Amino acid sequence: MVELKSVGVVGGGQMGSGIAQLAAMYGLDVHLIDTDPVALSSATKSISASIQRFVSKGQISQAAATDALGRLHCTSNLEELCSSDFIIEAIVESEDVKKKLFINLDKIAKSTAILASNTSSISITRLASATSRPQQVIGMHFMNPPPIMKLVEIVRGADTSDNTFYATKALAERFGKIVICSQDYSGFIVNRILMPMINEAFHALYTGVATKEDIDTGMKLGTNHPMGPLELADFIGLDVCLSIMRVLHAGLGDSKYSPCPLLVQYVDAGRLGKKRGIGVYDYRKLKNHFNEARKSKGALPF
Template sequence: MGSGIAQLAIVAGFDVWLHDSDSDALRRASEGIAEAIRRLVSKNKISQLAGTDALNRLTCTLNLEDLQHADFIIEAIIESEDVKKKLFCDLDKLAKPSAILASNTSSISITRLASSTNRPSQVIGMHFMNPPPVMKLIEIVRGADTSEEVFSKTKALAERFGKIVICSEDYPGFIVNRILMPMINEAFYTLYTGVATKEDIDTGMKLGTNHPMGPLELADFIGLDICLSIMKVLHQGLGDSKYIPCPLLVQYVDAGRLGRKRGIGVYSYKRESAGVNQSKL
Protein backbone atom coordinates (compact mmCIF):
# COMPACT_ATOMS: atom_id res chain seq x y z
CA MET A 1 0.00 0.00 0.00
CA GLY A 2 2.77 2.43 0.92
CA SER A 3 4.47 2.12 -2.45
CA GLY A 4 1.17 2.65 -4.28
CA ILE A 5 0.51 5.81 -2.27
CA ALA A 6 4.05 7.01 -2.97
CA GLN A 7 3.49 6.41 -6.70
CA LEU A 8 0.31 8.51 -6.62
CA ALA A 9 2.12 11.34 -4.87
CA ILE A 10 5.14 11.55 -7.17
CA VAL A 11 2.92 11.46 -10.28
CA ALA A 12 0.87 14.27 -8.73
CA GLY A 13 4.02 16.38 -8.41
CA PHE A 14 5.02 15.91 -4.76
CA ASP A 15 8.49 15.22 -3.42
CA VAL A 16 8.20 11.93 -1.52
CA TRP A 17 10.34 10.18 1.06
CA LEU A 18 9.33 6.51 1.22
CA HIS A 19 10.38 4.89 4.47
CA ASP A 20 10.60 1.24 5.46
CA SER A 21 12.70 -0.42 8.13
CA ASP A 22 13.28 -3.42 5.83
CA SER A 23 15.85 -2.76 3.11
CA ASP A 24 14.56 -5.61 0.91
CA ALA A 25 10.99 -4.30 1.14
CA LEU A 26 12.22 -0.82 0.28
CA ARG A 27 14.11 -2.14 -2.74
CA ARG A 28 11.08 -4.07 -3.97
CA ALA A 29 8.91 -1.00 -3.51
CA SER A 30 11.33 1.19 -5.48
CA GLU A 31 11.54 -1.35 -8.30
CA GLY A 32 7.77 -1.78 -8.34
CA ILE A 33 7.18 1.98 -8.57
CA ALA A 34 9.72 2.32 -11.38
CA GLU A 35 8.05 -0.50 -13.32
CA ALA A 36 4.60 1.03 -12.77
CA ILE A 37 5.82 4.40 -14.06
CA ARG A 38 7.31 2.70 -17.13
CA ARG A 39 3.93 1.08 -17.82
CA LEU A 40 2.19 4.45 -17.56
CA VAL A 41 4.65 5.89 -20.09
CA SER A 42 4.33 2.91 -22.47
CA LYS A 43 0.54 3.29 -22.41
CA ASN A 44 0.81 7.05 -23.05
CA LYS A 45 -0.85 7.81 -19.70
CA ILE A 46 2.02 10.18 -18.92
CA SER A 47 4.92 11.47 -21.01
CA GLN A 48 8.46 10.14 -20.80
CA LEU A 49 9.54 13.45 -19.27
CA ALA A 50 6.75 13.33 -16.68
CA GLY A 51 7.73 9.76 -15.79
CA THR A 52 11.37 10.68 -15.34
CA ASP A 53 10.47 13.73 -13.28
CA ALA A 54 8.17 11.63 -11.09
CA LEU A 55 10.89 9.08 -10.32
CA ASN A 56 13.33 11.90 -9.55
CA ARG A 57 10.91 13.09 -6.86
CA LEU A 58 11.12 9.76 -5.01
CA THR A 59 13.67 9.19 -2.24
CA CYS A 60 13.75 5.88 -0.38
CA THR A 61 15.09 5.83 3.16
CA LEU A 62 15.64 3.43 6.04
CA ASN A 63 15.95 6.37 8.45
CA LEU A 64 12.71 7.59 10.02
CA GLU A 65 14.45 10.85 10.93
CA ASP A 66 14.47 11.77 7.23
CA LEU A 67 10.75 12.53 7.56
CA GLN A 68 11.36 15.41 9.96
CA HIS A 69 10.78 18.10 7.32
CA ALA A 70 7.69 16.50 5.73
CA ASP A 71 4.46 18.50 5.59
CA PHE A 72 2.23 15.43 5.39
CA ILE A 73 3.08 11.92 6.62
CA ILE A 74 0.94 8.92 5.65
CA GLU A 75 1.39 5.74 7.68
CA ALA A 76 0.62 2.46 5.89
CA ILE A 77 2.10 -0.25 8.12
CA ILE A 78 0.66 -3.45 9.59
CA GLU A 79 -2.97 -3.27 10.82
CA SER A 80 -2.09 -3.39 14.52
CA GLU A 81 -3.18 -0.67 16.92
CA ASP A 82 -0.19 -1.10 19.23
CA VAL A 83 2.33 -0.98 16.39
CA LYS A 84 0.66 2.04 14.81
CA LYS A 85 0.51 3.88 18.15
CA LYS A 86 4.23 3.32 18.67
CA LEU A 87 4.97 4.72 15.21
CA PHE A 88 2.69 7.74 15.73
CA CYS A 89 4.41 8.46 19.02
CA ASP A 90 7.80 8.38 17.27
CA LEU A 91 6.56 10.51 14.37
CA ASP A 92 5.09 13.06 16.76
CA LYS A 93 8.50 13.56 18.34
CA LEU A 94 10.42 14.05 15.10
CA ALA A 95 7.93 15.70 12.71
CA LYS A 96 7.80 19.47 12.49
CA PRO A 97 5.01 21.08 14.55
CA SER A 98 2.84 21.88 11.53
CA ALA A 99 3.02 18.38 10.01
CA ILE A 100 -0.18 16.38 9.52
CA LEU A 101 -0.05 12.70 10.51
CA ALA A 102 -2.42 10.49 8.52
CA SER A 103 -3.13 6.79 8.92
CA ASN A 104 -4.13 4.43 6.14
CA THR A 105 -5.79 2.15 8.70
CA SER A 106 -8.82 0.31 7.39
CA SER A 107 -10.58 -0.06 10.75
CA ILE A 108 -8.66 1.20 13.81
CA SER A 109 -9.87 4.23 15.76
CA ILE A 110 -8.22 7.46 14.63
CA THR A 111 -9.02 9.00 18.02
CA ARG A 112 -7.04 6.27 19.79
CA LEU A 113 -4.11 6.61 17.38
CA ALA A 114 -4.15 10.38 17.91
CA SER A 115 -4.02 9.88 21.67
CA SER A 116 -0.45 8.62 21.33
CA THR A 117 0.61 12.07 20.07
CA ASN A 118 0.69 15.62 21.38
CA ARG A 119 -1.06 16.86 18.22
CA PRO A 120 -4.45 15.05 18.10
CA SER A 121 -5.95 17.90 16.06
CA GLN A 122 -3.44 17.09 13.30
CA VAL A 123 -4.13 13.35 13.11
CA ILE A 124 -6.58 12.00 10.52
CA GLY A 125 -7.55 8.80 8.75
CA MET A 126 -6.81 8.59 5.02
CA HIS A 127 -7.89 5.11 3.94
CA PHE A 128 -6.79 4.29 0.39
CA MET A 129 -8.36 1.36 -1.43
CA ASN A 130 -6.03 -1.31 -2.82
CA PRO A 131 -4.27 -0.84 -5.18
CA PRO A 132 -4.06 2.95 -4.58
CA PRO A 133 -3.03 3.96 -8.14
CA VAL A 134 -6.06 2.15 -9.58
CA MET A 135 -8.90 2.52 -7.09
CA LYS A 136 -10.76 5.83 -7.26
CA LEU A 137 -11.84 6.12 -3.63
CA ILE A 138 -10.27 7.55 -0.48
CA GLU A 139 -12.13 7.28 2.82
CA ILE A 140 -11.32 10.20 5.15
CA VAL A 141 -11.92 9.67 8.86
CA ARG A 142 -11.84 12.43 11.44
CA GLY A 143 -10.80 11.66 14.98
CA ALA A 144 -12.56 13.31 17.91
CA ASP A 145 -10.12 16.25 17.83
CA THR A 146 -9.22 16.45 14.12
CA SER A 147 -9.39 20.12 13.09
CA GLU A 148 -11.40 21.46 10.18
CA GLU A 149 -8.19 22.83 8.65
CA VAL A 150 -6.54 19.40 8.71
CA PHE A 151 -9.63 17.81 7.20
CA SER A 152 -9.71 20.42 4.40
CA LYS A 153 -6.02 19.94 3.60
CA THR A 154 -6.38 16.15 3.56
CA LYS A 155 -9.42 16.32 1.29
CA ALA A 156 -7.58 18.68 -1.08
CA LEU A 157 -4.62 16.28 -1.19
CA ALA A 158 -6.88 13.33 -1.99
CA GLU A 159 -8.52 15.30 -4.79
CA ARG A 160 -5.13 16.30 -6.19
CA PHE A 161 -4.42 12.55 -6.36
CA GLY A 162 -7.50 12.37 -8.58
CA LYS A 163 -9.61 10.51 -6.02
CA ILE A 164 -13.24 10.70 -4.98
CA VAL A 165 -13.57 11.36 -1.25
CA ILE A 166 -16.10 9.93 1.19
CA CYS A 167 -16.12 10.92 4.87
CA SER A 168 -16.70 8.68 7.85
CA GLU A 169 -17.11 9.27 11.54
CA ASP A 170 -14.62 7.44 13.75
CA TYR A 171 -16.48 4.16 14.27
CA PRO A 172 -15.04 0.64 13.88
CA GLY A 173 -14.54 -0.31 10.23
CA PHE A 174 -15.60 3.14 9.02
CA ILE A 175 -17.87 2.87 5.94
CA VAL A 176 -16.37 0.43 3.46
CA ASN A 177 -15.16 -2.28 5.82
CA ARG A 178 -18.17 -1.97 8.13
CA ILE A 179 -20.18 -3.30 5.16
CA LEU A 180 -17.60 -5.33 3.23
CA MET A 181 -15.97 -7.42 5.96
CA PRO A 182 -19.19 -8.91 7.41
CA MET A 183 -20.08 -9.97 3.86
CA ILE A 184 -16.68 -11.66 3.45
CA ASN A 185 -17.05 -13.26 6.89
CA GLU A 186 -20.51 -14.56 5.94
CA ALA A 187 -19.02 -16.04 2.76
CA PHE A 188 -16.56 -17.94 4.97
CA TYR A 189 -19.46 -19.16 7.14
CA THR A 190 -21.26 -20.28 3.95
CA LEU A 191 -18.20 -22.30 2.98
CA TYR A 192 -17.59 -23.50 6.56
CA THR A 193 -21.11 -24.88 6.98
CA GLY A 194 -21.08 -26.65 3.61
CA VAL A 195 -23.76 -24.58 1.92
CA ALA A 196 -21.74 -24.42 -1.31
CA THR A 197 -18.27 -24.73 -2.79
CA LYS A 198 -15.94 -21.75 -2.82
CA GLU A 199 -16.30 -21.53 -6.60
CA ASP A 200 -20.10 -21.43 -6.47
CA ILE A 201 -20.09 -18.87 -3.64
CA ASP A 202 -17.89 -16.54 -5.67
CA THR A 203 -19.70 -17.19 -8.95
CA GLY A 204 -23.03 -16.54 -7.26
CA MET A 205 -21.92 -13.14 -6.03
CA LYS A 206 -20.19 -12.17 -9.28
CA LEU A 207 -23.03 -13.13 -11.61
CA GLY A 208 -25.91 -12.67 -9.19
CA THR A 209 -24.96 -9.27 -7.77
CA ASN A 210 -22.55 -8.00 -10.45
CA HIS A 211 -19.55 -7.90 -8.12
CA PRO A 212 -16.26 -7.86 -10.08
CA MET A 213 -14.75 -10.38 -7.64
CA GLY A 214 -16.38 -12.96 -5.41
CA PRO A 215 -16.03 -12.40 -1.64
CA LEU A 216 -13.62 -15.29 -1.09
CA GLU A 217 -11.47 -14.30 -4.05
CA LEU A 218 -11.51 -10.72 -2.75
CA ALA A 219 -10.49 -11.90 0.72
CA ASP A 220 -7.46 -13.62 -0.80
CA PHE A 221 -6.58 -10.40 -2.62
CA ILE A 222 -6.91 -8.28 0.53
CA GLY A 223 -5.14 -10.80 2.77
CA LEU A 224 -6.95 -13.15 5.15
CA ASP A 225 -4.94 -11.83 8.09
CA ILE A 226 -6.18 -8.31 7.36
CA CYS A 227 -9.78 -9.54 7.05
CA LEU A 228 -9.47 -11.31 10.40
CA SER A 229 -7.92 -8.27 12.05
CA ILE A 230 -10.77 -6.04 10.87
CA MET A 231 -13.42 -8.53 12.02
CA LYS A 232 -11.81 -8.55 15.46
CA VAL A 233 -11.91 -4.74 15.54
CA LEU A 234 -15.60 -4.79 14.54
CA HIS A 235 -16.47 -7.41 17.16
CA GLN A 236 -14.54 -5.71 19.93
CA GLY A 237 -15.72 -2.21 19.04
CA LEU A 238 -19.39 -2.95 18.34
CA GLY A 239 -19.94 -5.93 20.63
CA ASP A 240 -22.41 -7.74 18.39
CA SER A 241 -22.04 -11.51 17.91
CA LYS A 242 -22.66 -11.12 14.18
CA TYR A 243 -19.09 -9.80 13.92
CA ILE A 244 -17.48 -12.91 15.42
CA PRO A 245 -14.86 -14.11 12.90
CA CYS A 246 -15.73 -17.38 11.19
CA PRO A 247 -13.67 -20.29 12.62
CA LEU A 248 -12.59 -21.22 9.09
CA LEU A 249 -11.11 -17.76 8.54
CA VAL A 250 -9.27 -18.05 11.86
CA GLN A 251 -8.01 -21.51 10.93
CA TYR A 252 -6.69 -20.38 7.54
CA VAL A 253 -4.79 -17.50 9.12
CA ASP A 254 -3.38 -19.79 11.83
CA ALA A 255 -2.18 -22.10 9.04
CA GLY A 256 -0.45 -19.24 7.23
CA ARG A 257 -2.93 -19.36 4.35
CA LEU A 258 -3.09 -15.58 3.98
CA GLY A 259 -4.10 -15.32 0.32
CA ARG A 260 -2.31 -14.21 -2.81
CA LYS A 261 0.69 -12.76 -0.96
CA ARG A 262 1.49 -16.25 0.41
CA GLY A 263 0.51 -18.19 -2.69
CA ILE A 264 -2.41 -19.86 -0.94
CA GLY A 265 -5.54 -18.77 0.89
CA VAL A 266 -9.03 -19.93 0.04
CA TYR A 267 -7.55 -20.64 -3.40
CA SER A 268 -4.06 -21.76 -4.42
CA TYR A 269 -2.00 -19.37 -6.54
CA LYS A 270 1.29 -21.24 -6.58
CA ARG A 271 0.86 -22.69 -10.06
CA GLU A 272 -0.24 -19.30 -11.36
CA SER A 273 2.93 -17.61 -10.10
CA ALA A 274 5.35 -20.47 -10.79
CA GLY A 275 8.16 -19.42 -13.07
CA VAL A 276 6.92 -15.86 -13.29
CA ASN A 277 9.35 -13.17 -12.15
CA GLN A 278 7.30 -10.11 -11.28
CA SER A 279 8.08 -7.02 -9.23
CA LYS A 280 5.72 -6.66 -6.29
CA LEU A 281 4.37 -3.39 -4.97
Protein backbone atom coordinates in the same frame (compact mmCIF):
# COMPACT_ATOMS: atom_id res chain seq x y z
CA MET B 1 -4.09 26.39 4.67
CA VAL B 2 -0.38 25.65 4.14
CA GLU B 3 0.60 24.37 0.69
CA LEU B 4 1.80 20.78 0.81
CA LYS B 5 5.09 20.18 -1.01
CA SER B 6 6.47 17.03 0.59
CA VAL B 7 4.89 13.80 1.74
CA GLY B 8 6.28 11.03 3.90
CA VAL B 9 4.93 7.49 3.69
CA VAL B 10 5.75 4.89 6.33
CA GLY B 11 5.42 1.30 5.15
CA GLY B 12 6.80 -0.14 1.92
CA GLY B 13 4.11 -2.75 1.33
CA GLN B 14 1.48 -2.71 -1.39
CA MET B 15 -0.50 0.15 0.15
CA GLY B 16 2.46 2.30 1.18
CA SER B 17 4.26 1.93 -2.13
CA GLY B 18 1.06 2.73 -4.01
CA ILE B 19 0.46 5.88 -1.97
CA ALA B 20 4.08 6.96 -2.43
CA GLN B 21 3.72 6.42 -6.18
CA LEU B 22 0.61 8.62 -6.29
CA ALA B 23 2.31 11.43 -4.41
CA ALA B 24 5.37 11.31 -6.69
CA MET B 25 3.25 11.21 -9.85
CA TYR B 26 1.31 14.26 -8.71
CA GLY B 27 4.36 16.44 -8.20
CA LEU B 28 5.23 15.99 -4.53
CA ASP B 29 8.61 15.11 -3.06
CA VAL B 30 8.21 11.75 -1.34
CA HIS B 31 10.14 9.91 1.33
CA LEU B 32 9.11 6.25 1.55
CA ILE B 33 10.22 4.64 4.81
CA ASP B 34 10.54 0.97 5.70
CA THR B 35 12.93 -0.66 8.16
CA ASP B 36 13.19 -3.75 5.94
CA PRO B 37 15.67 -3.20 3.07
CA VAL B 38 14.09 -6.06 1.11
CA ALA B 39 10.68 -4.38 1.36
CA LEU B 40 12.19 -1.07 0.21
CA SER B 41 13.86 -2.72 -2.76
CA SER B 42 10.64 -4.48 -3.69
CA ALA B 43 8.68 -1.23 -3.33
CA THR B 44 11.08 0.64 -5.60
CA LYS B 45 10.78 -2.03 -8.31
CA SER B 46 7.01 -2.18 -7.93
CA ILE B 47 6.60 1.60 -8.21
CA SER B 48 8.88 1.78 -11.25
CA ALA B 49 7.00 -1.04 -13.00
CA SER B 50 3.62 0.49 -12.17
CA ILE B 51 4.61 3.92 -13.49
CA GLN B 52 5.91 2.32 -16.68
CA ARG B 53 2.51 0.68 -17.17
CA PHE B 54 0.96 4.15 -17.11
CA VAL B 55 3.47 5.16 -19.79
CA SER B 56 2.73 2.11 -21.94
CA LYS B 57 -0.99 2.91 -21.81
CA GLY B 58 -0.32 6.49 -22.89
CA GLN B 59 -1.64 7.93 -19.62
CA ILE B 60 1.59 9.78 -18.80
CA SER B 61 4.72 10.62 -20.79
CA GLN B 62 8.12 9.00 -20.27
CA ALA B 63 9.43 12.39 -19.14
CA ALA B 64 6.71 12.61 -16.48
CA ALA B 65 7.52 9.08 -15.34
CA THR B 66 11.21 9.94 -15.03
CA ASP B 67 10.36 13.09 -13.07
CA ALA B 68 8.10 11.14 -10.72
CA LEU B 69 10.76 8.55 -9.96
CA GLY B 70 13.24 11.37 -9.37
CA ARG B 71 10.97 12.75 -6.65
CA LEU B 72 10.88 9.42 -4.81
CA HIS B 73 13.40 8.80 -2.01
CA CYS B 74 13.42 5.40 -0.28
CA THR B 75 15.11 5.05 3.09
CA SER B 76 14.96 3.16 6.37
CA ASN B 77 15.62 6.28 8.42
CA LEU B 78 12.44 7.66 10.02
CA GLU B 79 14.30 10.87 10.90
CA GLU B 80 14.18 11.86 7.22
CA LEU B 81 10.52 12.74 7.70
CA CYS B 82 11.49 15.78 9.79
CA SER B 83 10.73 18.16 6.91
CA SER B 84 7.63 16.44 5.49
CA ASP B 85 4.43 18.50 5.38
CA PHE B 86 2.15 15.45 5.46
CA ILE B 87 2.96 11.95 6.72
CA ILE B 88 0.87 8.88 5.91
CA GLU B 89 1.25 5.71 7.94
CA ALA B 90 0.60 2.48 6.02
CA ILE B 91 1.99 -0.26 8.24
CA VAL B 92 0.55 -3.42 9.77
CA GLU B 93 -3.10 -3.21 10.94
CA SER B 94 -2.29 -3.30 14.66
CA GLU B 95 -3.32 -0.54 17.03
CA ASP B 96 -0.37 -1.06 19.37
CA VAL B 97 2.17 -0.97 16.54
CA LYS B 98 0.56 2.09 14.97
CA LYS B 99 0.47 3.94 18.29
CA LYS B 100 4.19 3.36 18.81
CA LEU B 101 4.86 4.74 15.36
CA PHE B 102 2.69 7.81 15.99
CA ILE B 103 4.57 8.50 19.23
CA ASN B 104 7.82 8.53 17.24
CA LEU B 105 6.38 10.54 14.36
CA ASP B 106 5.08 13.13 16.81
CA LYS B 107 8.64 13.64 18.07
CA ILE B 108 10.24 13.71 14.62
CA ALA B 109 7.75 15.65 12.49
CA LYS B 110 7.73 19.43 12.34
CA SER B 111 5.03 21.11 14.41
CA THR B 112 2.85 21.94 11.39
CA ALA B 113 2.90 18.45 9.88
CA ILE B 114 -0.30 16.44 9.54
CA LEU B 115 -0.13 12.80 10.61
CA ALA B 116 -2.50 10.53 8.69
CA SER B 117 -3.24 6.85 9.03
CA ASN B 118 -4.23 4.55 6.18
CA THR B 119 -5.89 2.26 8.71
CA SER B 120 -8.94 0.47 7.39
CA SER B 121 -10.65 0.01 10.74
CA ILE B 122 -8.77 1.31 13.82
CA SER B 123 -9.97 4.32 15.83
CA ILE B 124 -8.35 7.56 14.70
CA THR B 125 -9.20 9.12 18.06
CA ARG B 126 -7.16 6.49 19.89
CA LEU B 127 -4.22 6.81 17.48
CA ALA B 128 -4.33 10.60 17.88
CA SER B 129 -4.27 10.25 21.67
CA ALA B 130 -0.71 8.90 21.42
CA THR B 131 0.45 12.30 20.10
CA SER B 132 0.67 15.87 21.37
CA ARG B 133 -1.16 17.07 18.23
CA PRO B 134 -4.50 15.21 18.05
CA GLN B 135 -5.96 18.10 16.06
CA GLN B 136 -3.49 17.23 13.26
CA VAL B 137 -4.21 13.50 13.13
CA ILE B 138 -6.67 12.07 10.61
CA GLY B 139 -7.63 8.87 8.81
CA MET B 140 -6.87 8.76 5.08
CA HIS B 141 -7.90 5.31 3.90
CA PHE B 142 -6.89 4.53 0.32
CA MET B 143 -8.37 1.56 -1.51
CA ASN B 144 -6.15 -1.17 -2.94
CA PRO B 145 -4.34 -0.58 -5.28
CA PRO B 146 -4.01 3.16 -4.54
CA PRO B 147 -2.84 4.28 -8.02
CA ILE B 148 -5.94 2.72 -9.63
CA MET B 149 -8.84 2.85 -7.18
CA LYS B 150 -10.73 6.15 -7.21
CA LEU B 151 -11.88 6.27 -3.60
CA VAL B 152 -10.33 7.76 -0.46
CA GLU B 153 -12.18 7.43 2.83
CA ILE B 154 -11.42 10.29 5.24
CA VAL B 155 -12.04 9.79 8.95
CA ARG B 156 -11.95 12.57 11.51
CA GLY B 157 -10.97 11.78 15.08
CA ALA B 158 -12.65 13.48 18.03
CA ASP B 159 -10.17 16.38 17.93
CA THR B 160 -9.28 16.57 14.22
CA SER B 161 -9.36 20.23 13.16
CA ASP B 162 -11.15 21.67 10.16
CA ASN B 163 -7.78 22.77 8.71
CA THR B 164 -6.49 19.20 8.90
CA PHE B 165 -9.63 17.84 7.29
CA TYR B 166 -9.63 20.32 4.41
CA ALA B 167 -5.90 19.86 3.76
CA THR B 168 -6.38 16.08 3.64
CA LYS B 169 -9.40 16.36 1.36
CA ALA B 170 -7.50 18.71 -0.96
CA LEU B 171 -4.58 16.27 -1.12
CA ALA B 172 -6.86 13.35 -1.99
CA GLU B 173 -8.52 15.42 -4.71
CA ARG B 174 -5.12 16.47 -6.03
CA PHE B 175 -4.50 12.75 -6.51
CA GLY B 176 -7.67 12.58 -8.61
CA LYS B 177 -9.64 10.74 -5.93
CA ILE B 178 -13.28 10.91 -4.90
CA VAL B 179 -13.62 11.52 -1.17
CA ILE B 180 -16.14 10.04 1.23
CA CYS B 181 -16.22 10.96 4.92
CA SER B 182 -16.85 8.66 7.87
CA GLN B 183 -17.33 9.17 11.55
CA ASP B 184 -14.77 7.44 13.76
CA TYR B 185 -16.55 4.12 14.22
CA SER B 186 -14.97 0.69 13.88
CA GLY B 187 -14.52 -0.25 10.22
CA PHE B 188 -15.66 3.20 9.02
CA ILE B 189 -17.90 2.89 5.91
CA VAL B 190 -16.31 0.51 3.42
CA ASN B 191 -15.06 -2.21 5.74
CA ARG B 192 -18.07 -1.97 8.06
CA ILE B 193 -20.05 -3.33 5.08
CA LEU B 194 -17.42 -5.27 3.10
CA MET B 195 -15.80 -7.39 5.82
CA PRO B 196 -19.01 -8.93 7.20
CA MET B 197 -19.84 -9.94 3.60
CA ILE B 198 -16.43 -11.60 3.24
CA ASN B 199 -16.84 -13.23 6.66
CA GLU B 200 -20.27 -14.57 5.64
CA ALA B 201 -18.73 -16.02 2.48
CA PHE B 202 -16.26 -17.89 4.71
CA HIS B 203 -19.18 -19.16 6.81
CA ALA B 204 -20.89 -20.38 3.62
CA LEU B 205 -17.71 -22.25 2.66
CA TYR B 206 -17.15 -23.49 6.24
CA THR B 207 -20.64 -24.95 6.58
CA GLY B 208 -20.65 -26.53 3.13
CA VAL B 209 -23.27 -24.32 1.51
CA ALA B 210 -21.26 -24.33 -1.72
CA THR B 211 -17.78 -24.59 -3.18
CA LYS B 212 -15.49 -21.57 -3.15
CA GLU B 213 -15.85 -21.31 -6.92
CA ASP B 214 -19.64 -21.25 -6.79
CA ILE B 215 -19.69 -18.74 -3.93
CA ASP B 216 -17.47 -16.36 -5.90
CA THR B 217 -19.24 -16.94 -9.21
CA GLY B 218 -22.59 -16.35 -7.54
CA MET B 219 -21.53 -12.97 -6.21
CA LYS B 220 -19.77 -11.93 -9.42
CA LEU B 221 -22.59 -12.82 -11.78
CA GLY B 222 -25.50 -12.43 -9.37
CA THR B 223 -24.55 -9.02 -7.95
CA ASN B 224 -22.19 -7.71 -10.65
CA HIS B 225 -19.16 -7.62 -8.35
CA PRO B 226 -15.83 -7.60 -10.24
CA MET B 227 -14.39 -10.16 -7.80
CA GLY B 228 -16.00 -12.77 -5.60
CA PRO B 229 -15.71 -12.24 -1.82
CA LEU B 230 -13.29 -15.12 -1.27
CA GLU B 231 -11.10 -14.07 -4.18
CA LEU B 232 -11.19 -10.51 -2.87
CA ALA B 233 -10.20 -11.70 0.60
CA ASP B 234 -7.14 -13.41 -0.90
CA PHE B 235 -6.27 -10.18 -2.73
CA ILE B 236 -6.64 -8.06 0.44
CA GLY B 237 -4.84 -10.60 2.65
CA LEU B 238 -6.66 -12.98 4.98
CA ASP B 239 -4.65 -11.68 7.93
CA VAL B 240 -5.87 -8.16 7.19
CA CYS B 241 -9.46 -9.38 6.89
CA LEU B 242 -9.17 -11.18 10.21
CA SER B 243 -7.67 -8.12 11.93
CA ILE B 244 -10.52 -5.93 10.70
CA MET B 245 -13.17 -8.45 11.79
CA ARG B 246 -11.60 -8.53 15.25
CA VAL B 247 -11.66 -4.71 15.40
CA LEU B 248 -15.33 -4.73 14.36
CA HIS B 249 -16.17 -7.42 16.91
CA ALA B 250 -14.37 -5.64 19.75
CA GLY B 251 -15.53 -2.16 18.82
CA LEU B 252 -19.19 -2.87 18.06
CA GLY B 253 -19.72 -5.70 20.54
CA ASP B 254 -22.07 -7.72 18.35
CA SER B 255 -21.62 -11.47 17.81
CA LYS B 256 -22.44 -11.07 14.11
CA TYR B 257 -18.94 -9.61 13.69
CA SER B 258 -17.22 -12.65 15.20
CA PRO B 259 -14.63 -13.98 12.71
CA CYS B 260 -15.49 -17.24 10.98
CA PRO B 261 -13.45 -20.15 12.41
CA LEU B 262 -12.31 -21.07 8.89
CA LEU B 263 -10.84 -17.59 8.36
CA VAL B 264 -9.00 -17.90 11.68
CA GLN B 265 -7.73 -21.36 10.74
CA TYR B 266 -6.40 -20.22 7.38
CA VAL B 267 -4.50 -17.35 8.97
CA ASP B 268 -3.12 -19.64 11.69
CA ALA B 269 -1.89 -21.94 8.91
CA GLY B 270 -0.14 -19.08 7.13
CA ARG B 271 -2.61 -19.15 4.24
CA LEU B 272 -2.72 -15.37 3.91
CA GLY B 273 -3.76 -15.04 0.25
CA LYS B 274 -2.00 -14.03 -2.94
CA LYS B 275 0.98 -12.48 -1.14
CA ARG B 276 1.84 -15.93 0.28
CA GLY B 277 0.85 -17.88 -2.82
CA ILE B 278 -2.03 -19.60 -1.03
CA GLY B 279 -5.19 -18.55 0.74
CA VAL B 280 -8.67 -19.71 -0.15
CA TYR B 281 -7.17 -20.45 -3.56
CA ASP B 282 -3.76 -21.95 -4.34
CA TYR B 283 -2.02 -19.43 -6.59
CA ARG B 284 1.07 -21.62 -6.89
CA LYS B 285 -0.95 -24.13 -8.92
CA LEU B 286 -2.50 -21.36 -10.98
CA LYS B 287 0.94 -19.91 -11.71
CA ASN B 288 2.32 -23.29 -12.71
CA HIS B 289 -0.68 -23.88 -14.98
CA PHE B 290 -0.20 -20.46 -16.54
CA ASN B 291 3.51 -21.10 -17.15
CA GLU B 292 2.91 -24.57 -18.61
CA ALA B 293 0.28 -23.18 -20.96
CA ARG B 294 2.71 -20.56 -22.22
CA LYS B 295 5.45 -23.17 -22.78
CA SER B 296 3.19 -25.56 -24.64
CA LYS B 297 1.32 -23.07 -26.79
CA GLY B 298 3.74 -20.18 -26.98
CA ALA B 299 0.89 -17.83 -26.05
CA LEU B 300 -1.66 -17.20 -23.34
CA PRO B 301 -4.44 -19.81 -23.08
CA PHE B 302 -7.18 -17.16 -23.29
